Amino acid sequence: MAFHVLITDPLSKEGIQVLEQQENLQYEFATDLSSDELLTKIETADALLVRSQTQVTRQLIESAGNLKIIGRAGVGVDNIDINAATERGIIVVNAPNGNTNSAAEHTMAMLMALSRKIPQAHYSLKNQQWDRKKYVGVELKNKTLGIIGLGRIGAEVAYRAKGQRMNVMAYDPFLTPEKADHLGIDYGTVKEVLNKADFITIHTPLLKETKHLLNEEAFRQMKPGVQIINCARGGIIDEEALYQAILEGKVAGAALDVLEEEPFHHHKLLNLPEVVATPHLGASTVEAQENVAVDVCQDVIWFLTGGVVQNPVNLPSLPKEVLRRIEPYFHLAEKLGSFLIHLTQDVIEEVNIYYSGELAGVETAPITRNTVKGLLTRHLGDHVNDVNALYLAEKRGIHIHENRTTTTKGFTNLLTVEIVTNTEKRSVAGTLLNGLGARIVQVDHYSVDVTPKGHILMIRHQDKPGVIGKMGSLLAQFNINIATMQVDRAQVGGDAVMMLTVDKHLEAKELEALKQLEEIHQANAIDL
Numbered sequence: 001m002a003f004h005v006l007i008t009d010p011l012s013k014e015g016i017q018v019l020e021q022q023e024n025l026q027y028e029f030a031t032d033l034s035s036d037e038l039l040t041k042i043e044t045a046d047a048l049l050v051r052s053q054t055q056v057t058r059q060l061i062e063s064a065g066n067l068k069i070i071g072r073a074g075v076g077v078d079n080i081d082i083n084a085a086t087e088r089g090i091i092v093v094n095a096p097n098g099n100t101n102s103a104a105e106h107t108m109a110m111l112m113a114l115s116r117k118i119p120q121a122h123y124s125l126k127n128q129q130w131d132r133k134k135y136v137g138v139e140l141k142n143k144t145l146g147i148i149g150l151g152r153i154g155a156e157v158a159y160r161a162k163g164q165r166m167n168v169m170a171y172d173p174f175l176t177p178e179k180a181d182h183l184g185i186d187y188g189t190v191k192e193v194l195n196k197a198d199f200i201t202i203h204t205p206l207l208k209e210t211k212h213l214l215n216e217e218a219f220r221q222m223k224p225g226v227q228i229i230n231c232a233r234g235g236i237i238d239e240e241a242l243y244q245a246i247l248e249g250k251v252a253g254a255a256l257d258v259l260e261e262e263p264f265h266h267h268k269l270l271n272l273p274e275v276v277a278t279p280h281l282g283a284s285t286v287e288a289q290e291n292v293a294v295d296v297c298q299d300v301i302w303f304l305t306g307g308v309v310q311n312p313v314n315l316p317s318l319p320k321e322v323l324r325r326i327e328p329y330f331h332l333a334e335k336l337g338s339f340l341i342h343l344t345q346d347v348i349e350e351v352n353i354y355y356s357g358e359l360a361g362v363e364t365a366p367i368t369r370n371t372v373k374g375l376l377t378r379h380l381g382d383h384v385n386d387v388n389a390l391y392l393a394e395k396r397g398i399h400i401h402e403n404r405t406t407t408t409k410g411f412t413n414l415l416t417v418e419i420v421t422n423t424e425k426r427s428v429a430g431t432l433l434n435g436l437g438a439r440i441v442q443v444d445h446y447s448v449d450v451t452p453k454g455h456i457l458m459i460r461h462q463d464k465p466g467v468i469g470k471m472g473s474l475l476a477q478f479n480i481n482i483a484t485m486q487v488d489r490a491q492v493g494g495d496a497v498m499m500l501t502v503d504k505h506l507e508a509k510e511l512e513a514l515k516q517l518e519e520i521h522q523a524n525a526i527d528l
């Protein structure tokens with residue numbers, strides 16, 4: 001079956017070419033759909049590709065039976081309900097780098113248009129008015145540009161503004177005075193930026209914390225005659241407060257590429273001569289659209305074909321070299337989680353994961369996610385994945401703890417997973433053996449050596465002559481062939497464990513029959 005990729009906003013042809021080169025993939029352009037049409041179309045889609053126009057709501061996500069990935073050709077993902085996607089195990093990817101340059105250039109264009117009143121003068125001239133007095137501007141040189149949000153675009157704007165010989169003062173929660181110094185700009189708190197800037201430009205995402213960041217109180221703190229640029233997101237500015245600040249003469253001008261409600265046609269801000277505006281054009285260049293489309297289509301293909309994405313939004317992204325080092329452990333981790341869940345009937349309250357040896361020094365979060373995915377899949381089904389495993393565990397009140405230890409029991413790497421229920425603790429440890437792959441090397445306190453694959457029968461029994469024979473003949477009666485077998489014991493005549501790999505799945509009644517043997521305390525059939 002071919003993957004169905006649904007594209008609901010315009011996407012550059014270079015991105016489409018990336019999709020066309022992929023076998024077993026069909027793409028469908030369906031722009032300008034009504035909400036109802038979209039709800040129907042999404043039902044069969046494996047991937048959804050959007051820009052900023054399509055509103056990817058919880059309702060839309062929940063109507064999608066097959067959806068695995070949502071690709072945003074651009075940076076901002078405020079049009080996508082990320083929580084709903086995460087809960088459903090749908091990965092969201094964006095293209096954060098492709099339009100940085102264009103958005104920074106558009107910001108500079110807006111800054112210059114604003115300072116020299118170019119759109120107003122142009123409009124006036126087109127209306128047969130030759131008015132040189134009305135359109136006197138101000139220079140940028142030696143003025144202070146306040147930047148709120150010094151990420152990719154903010155930093156590019158700072159660099160360009162310095163080229164205009166402006167003083168740049170920025171605030172960003174990740175900016176230190178030392179870093180600012182290194183960039184040749186001034187560090188300021190939000191208050192200092194508001195107090196000192198002649199022009200203020202915003203480059204944050206729209207978040208709960210940044211909603212109406214520029215509000216009535218913020219405008220009050222600004223210099224009289226300040227000019228505002230917003231090429232980030234509508235909603236970061238309280239539009240009513242901006243409107244009033246312009247009417248009062250506190251704000252001399254505003255250049256807006258974005259407004260809270262888009263698309264916008266009749267907005268009272270647009271009636272003010274001090275406001276210049278563009279219809280969300282920050283990323284609308286040939287280059288940016290090509291970049292973001294190619295990046296996001298590439299990620300969608302990688303993901304659908306089992307690869308690792310470059311720009312996940314609801315998963316932390318990892319540098320390639322880090323990923324290369326830890327990826328081999330994902331399989332082991334998932335198998336250990338899956339093994340362990342077969343050993344208990346109780347509700348799991350806690351999971352402790354111990355990273356030892358060389359594992360103690362790596363990025364462990366993705367390995368933890370795979371462990372939890374292995375644990376949950378048996379009861380929750382295949383919709384558990386890397387994206388939602390931790391969320392689903394948390395929803396079930398399972399506490400996950402990561403620990404780093406130096407205990408390696410002679411292995412260069414050792415991954416130990418322990419589950420705690422209200423009655424017991426069970427654990428399993430595994431390692432990656434150089435050239436030999438994954439091995440389970442310990443179950444509870446017993447040493448074993450088992451490849452985590454296929455059908456495993458784990459027996460806890462009393463160490464006594466004849467038990468192995470009895471068990472072997474019972475399995476023979478069920479026509480179950482033993483492929484490998486190991487035994488370990490705590491002490492002579494004490495508790496012991498038997499690990500067998502067998503050639504077929506054990507039915508419940510067969511397992512029951514084994515448990516009837518008086519020396520057998522526990523029998524678990526584990527299918528990995």
Ligand SMILES: NC(=O)C1=CN([C@@H]2O[C@H](COP(=O)(O)OP(=O)(O)OC[C@H]3O[C@@H](n4cnc5c(N)ncnc54)[C@H](O)[C@@H]3O)[C@@H](O)[C@H]2O)C=CC1
Binds near residue numbers: 096203281
């Ligand atoms: N108009 C357009 O067409 C385009 C708009 N954008 C928008 O521009 C914005 C920035 O994009 P990038 O620079 O690529 O993102 P980024 O993630 O590189 O930078 C955002 C920065 O905002 C900072 N930030 C977050 N909360 C803050 C707060 N309360 N105060 C100050 N700083 C805060 C972050 O620490 C980060 O450094 C996004 O909203 C994006 O959607 C991006 C591209 C095109």
Ligand SMILES: O=C(O)CCC(=O)C(=O)O
Binds near residue numbers: 052074077
């Ligand atoms: O798709 C677009 O053109 C909008 C770009 C944008 O706003 C973003 O990347 O955040």
